[in-house]
Structure formats: structure tokens, C-alpha cells
Amino acid sequence: MSLEALLVVSAALFGVGVYGALSQQSFVMIMMGLELMLNGAILAVVAFWWGSTGGNPEGQLLAVVVLAVMAIEAAIGFALVANVYRVRKADISEKLRRLRH
Amino acid sequence: MNLISDILFWVFSVAAVVTGLLVFITDSMVRAAYWLMASFVAVGGILMILDAQFLGLILILMMAGEMTIMAIFMVMFMMNPAGLNPMTMVHQHRTSIVAGAGAFVALAAVGLLAEFPDRPVPPGVDPTVDLGVELLGESMLIFESAGVALLAVMIGAVALVSKRGRYGIAEEGSEEPSLEMSEE
Structure with a gap:
């Protein structure tokens, strides 16, 4: 177990998240991709705290901030899914043509 | 002790990535939510091996609640939540695979090639x-x-x-x- 191995694992989680967020059509599945990216991010933050900061508690504090970001993303995401379903009856991103460029 | 934590680390790492992939492979959206929870539990396990017990546990507790809500959302809003039909609800599939693989290679290269200071958590710190x-x-x-x-x-x-x-x-x-x- 080394910092390099931890960073490779977190990169793999982030990559899977990028794939999911870009490829899925369903809104909730897109949110799952975003969550997986944040999952990789939190692993990288804690890995750096463990291997590179000499136990400085501010590294753990950054991980707490990432956790808060996760909660905010989920809450706003669910609210948007509920809103867009009620107003446009849309459950996949292809149904939202008005947002196209 | 070191060997055990090494083995646990690799088990949790493989589990986190494989369950993360299964989220987007499985047919059932409800199952996808619980695969994602498994991925978070594995990462929480890694955090606990890294001496961040509080963060690991709080991650698992938070995600247990969030994924349950996600599963309920699937049943409420989405078509085919239980995977009765095969699900291929994807777009721009090839671009996404390239982007995901590219992100992995780039970030892994940074992790492997860049030099980071070697200052582990000193013993005796809680x-x-x-x-x-x-x-x-x-x-x-x-x-x-x-x-x-x-x-x-x-x-x-x-x-x-x-x-x-x-x-x-x-x-x-x-x-x-x-x-x-x-x-x-």
C-alpha cells in the first residue's frame, strides 16, 4: 500500500465516474456517475493526508468539505430531477430539447 | 499487521472499482444504486485502513442513507427500475469510454510520475x-x-x-x- 497505488485506485474510480456521467441517459444514473467521481476525489484527498501531510488535520478537513459537496450535489440533483419530471415529464436527458445548444 | 492491511487494501480497491463499473453494467437501476453503495463501502474501508476511521465511517453512513433515497427515486421516476427488460440507456458511448479511459490514464500518470513529499502520519497521533x-x-x-x-x-x-x-x-x-x- 503506497500513495501511488492509492492515487491509481482513485484515478480509476474517477475514470469510471466520467464514463458513467457522460454515457448515461437517465438523470439519476448521471448523478451516480458524479457521485463516483467525488468518491475518487475523497479517496485521493485522504490518501494525500495519509502520505504527504504528516498527519495535518487540515487534510481531513478538506475531506469533510468534499463530503459536504457530495451531500449538496445529491440534494440539488434530486430536487432538479423531481422538478424536471413534474414540469416536462422527462426522465432522460434526451427529452430536454430546450436545453440543447 | 502490515501484510493484513495490504491485503485488505487491495481487496477493497478491486471491490471499489469493480462495483463502480457494475453500476453502469447492471440492468436494474435499483441494483445499480446498491452497487454504488458497495463501492462507497469499499472506499470507506480503505479510508479506515488509512487511519481516517471517522471519515470512513461517516462516508459509509452518509451513503447508506443516500443510496436508499436513490433507489426510491429510481422506483418513483424511472422506467424499468427493476431491470425486467435489458437496459441500454446510453448515448455517445464511444466518446464516453474514451473520455473515461483518458481521465484515468491522465490522473494515474500524475499519481505515478509526479513527486509528492513523503510525510506519513507520525505514530502516536490520534x-x-x-x-x-x-x-x-x-x-x-x-x-x-x-x-x-x-x-x-x-x-x-x-x-x-x-x-x-x-x-x-x-x-x-x-x-x-x-x-x-x-x-x-
Whole structure:
């Protein structure tokens, strides 16, 4: 177990998240991709705290901030899914043509 | 002890990545939510091996709740939540695979090639105590800001899902009242 191995694992989680967020059509599945990216991010933050900061508690504090970001993303995401379903009856991103460029 | 934590680390790592992939492979959306939870539990396990017991446990607790809500959302809003039909709801598939693989290669290259300072957690440090003192001491403003941000998000989420807009029923279209005083 080394910092390099931890960073490779977190990169793999982030990559899977990028794939999911870009490829899925369903809104909730897109949110799952975003969550997986944040999952990789939190692993990288804690890995750096463990291997590179000499136990400085501010590294753990950054991980707490990432956790808060996760909660905010989920809450706003669910609210948007509920809103867009009620107003446009849309459950996949292809149904939202008005947002196209 | 070192060997055991090494083995556990690799088991959790493989589990985290494989269950992360299964999220997007499985047919059932409800199962996808629970695969994602498994991925978070594996990462929480890695965090606990890294001496961040508090963060690992809080991650698992938070995600257990969130993924349950996600599964309920799947059943409420999505077609085919239980995977009765095969599910291939993807678009721009090849681009996404390239982007995901590219992100992995780039970030892994940074992790492997860049030089980071080698300052491990010194023995005798209790990370949970340190984090608690930091949260309620010097960095209290950051902690409290996160709390205020979460409160704002709760208000915003309620405003978004509310059927009634700010000035009337949302579907009918509503106008804000004029600022001029009406004369009696």
C-alpha cells in the first residue's frame, strides 16, 4: 500500500465516474456517475493526508468539505430531477430539447 | 499487521472499482444504486485502513442513507427500475469510454510520475481527536460555512420541488406583483 497505488485506485474510480456521467441517459444514473467521481476525489484527498501531510488535520478537513459537496450535489440533483419530471415529464436527458445548444 | 492491511487494501480497491463499473453494467437501476453503495463501502474501508476511521465511517453512513433515497427515486421516476427488460440507456458511448479511459490514464500518470513529499502520519497521533479539535477550533468557520451552505441547499431544494412557484402556481406561469402601491 503506497500513495501511488492509492492515487491509481482513485484515478480509476474517477475514470469510471466520467464514463458513467457522460454515457448515461437517465438523470439519476448521471448523478451516480458524479457521485463516483467525488468518491475518487475523497479517496485521493485522504490518501494525500495519509502520505504527504504528516498527519495535518487540515487534510481531513478538506475531506469533510468534499463530503459536504457530495451531500449538496445529491440534494440539488434530486430536487432538479423531481422538478424536471413534474414540469416536462422527462426522465432522460434526451427529452430536454430546450436545453440543447 | 502490515501484510493484513495490504491485503485488505487491495481487496477493497478491486471491490471499489469493480462495483463502480457494475453500476453502469447492471440492468436494474435499483441494483445499480446498491452497487454504488458497495463501492462507497469499499472506499470507506480503505479510508479506515488509512487511519481516517471517522471519515470512513461517516462516508459509509452518509451513503447508506443516500443510496436508499436513490433507489426510491429510481422506483418513483424511472422506467424499468427493476431491470425486467435489458437496459441500454446510453448515448455517445464511444466518446464516453474514451473520455473515461483518458481521465484515468491522465490522473494515474500524475499519481505515478509526479513527486509528492513523503510525510506519513507520525505514530502516536490520534487522527479522530485531531480532526475534532480542528473542526471545533481553528477551522470552525469552514465547518460552519459548510453547515450554512447545506441549509441554503435545503431551502433551495424545497423551493425547486414545491408545486407552488414564488408568486403562484408554477404551471400556470406567475408574475411578480408590481411594486407600486395600489390606491384605495
